[in-house]
Amino acid sequence: NAGVTQTPKFQVLKTGQSMTLQCAQDMNHNSMYWYRQDPGMGLRLIYYSASEGTTDKGEVPNGYNVSRLNKREFSLRLESAAPSQTSVYFCASSELRGVDTQYFGPGTRLTVL
Amino acid sequence: DQQVKQNSPSLSVQEGRISILNCDYTNSMFDYFLWYKKYPAEGPTFLISISSIKDKNEDGRFTVFLNKSAKHLSLHIVPSQPGDSAVYFCAASSTGYQKVTFGTGTKLQVIP
Numbered sequence: 001n002a003g004v005t006q007t008p009k010f011q012v013l014k015t016g017q018s019m020t021l022q023c024a025q026d027m028n029h030n031s032m033y034w035y036r037q038d039p040g041m042g043l044r045l046i047y048y049s050a051s052e053g054t055t056d057k058g059e060v061p062n063g064y065n066v067s068r069l070n071k072r073e074f075s076l077r078l079e080s081a082a083p084s085q086t087s088v089y090f091c092a093s094s095e096l097r098g099v100d101t102q103y104f105g106p107g108t109r110l111t112v113l
Numbered sequence: 114d115q116q117v118k119q120n121s122p123s124l125s126v127q128e129g130r131i132s133i134l135n136c137d138y139t140n141s142m143f144d145y146f147l148w149y150k151k152y153p154a155e156g157p158t159f160l161i162s163i164s165s166i167k168d169k170n171e172d173g174r175f176t177v178f179l180n181k182s183a184k185h186l187s188l189h190i191v192p193s194q195p196g197d198s199a200v201y202f203c204a205a206s207s208t209g210y211q212k213v214t215f216g217t218g219t220k221l222q223v224i225p
Contacts, residue, residue, distance in 0.1 A: 004156070031211070040122070042217035043157070043202060050211045058212065090156050101147070103215065104156030 004027055004105035006091050012111045013081045021076040021108050023091030030072035031094045033102065034066060035088040043090065049074055054072075081112045116140045117205050125225050126141065132190040134219050136203030143205040145214070146189040148177060148188050150202045160201070162190070193223045 007022045018061045025032065034046040035058075045058030047066040048111050063085060076092075078085060089108045094100040118137045133173045136146075144165035149157035157187045160178065163170040170177050176189045190197055203216040 035215075040217060042117075042119075043215040045212055045214075056211070093154070101162070104149075104158065106115060106154070106156050112138045 002092055004091055006089075006105035007107050008108060009106065010109050012113065013078075014113050015082060017081050017112075018077070018079050019110075020078075020079065021091075021110075022073070023075065023105060024073045025091075025093040025103070026072065027093060027095070027103065028071070029093035029095050029103070030071070031096065031100070032068065033092040033094075034064075034074070034076045035090045035092065036060065037090060037107075038087050041110050044090075047078065078110075080094055081110075083112045086110060086112045115217070116143075116160075116213050117216040119201075119203055119219050121219050122217070123222070124131065125222045125224060128195055129192045131223055132188075132193045132223065134188040134190075134201050134203075134221065136188075136216055137184060137206050138184045138186075138207070140207075140214075141184070142207045143214075144197040144208055145206045146177070146179060146186050147204040148175075148205075149200045149204060149215075151202065151218070157202055185222055190221075193221075195223050195225050197221060198223045212222040 004025045033048040035043045049055045049068040052071045090104040092102040094102045138155045147162040150158040151157040179186045200218045200220045202218045204213045206213045
């Protein structure tokens, strides 16, 4: 039981490049989330998926797209990376939406030059 | 608009003493509160939660207190141990919401 897994762990991009961050959970959870963590800003929600087949914007969605591929997988895509997207990205999942405990992956450290 | 605020970015405490981490919120619709703990290079992990129908919840060395009138909650760790050194995030949500709002975190250092 791996919980929430994320790939890659580290990534360096040049401005304008694109990439997809992958996330998978094996807990049969319904809801999945993407956060970014920046110094002094805490965890900010980028996008979430309350259930398979649905996605919604969070607090900071600009510059990102998501795909809920199936119940297990939720990917985050940067179409044209910018230095402002340098951050640590966390994927999380929960059985229920909202008040339920979220389980986080180990994070992806992304640097955009 | 920061709806969940942790005004102390860092806190240092001697081993064996009490650690008190504070959190304030502005949204009166929040009725469920959580604390997460994060070690470097790892994802946050759930620590303890409290519903607005309670004013206190305990789990071993960890106790969360909720003061609804002041829109304030605190996490007490007694006794503090070096392994408690981590960043602690306060989070809040509301029944029916699909999202959780996190605070900016407090870095706790427990000195042996």
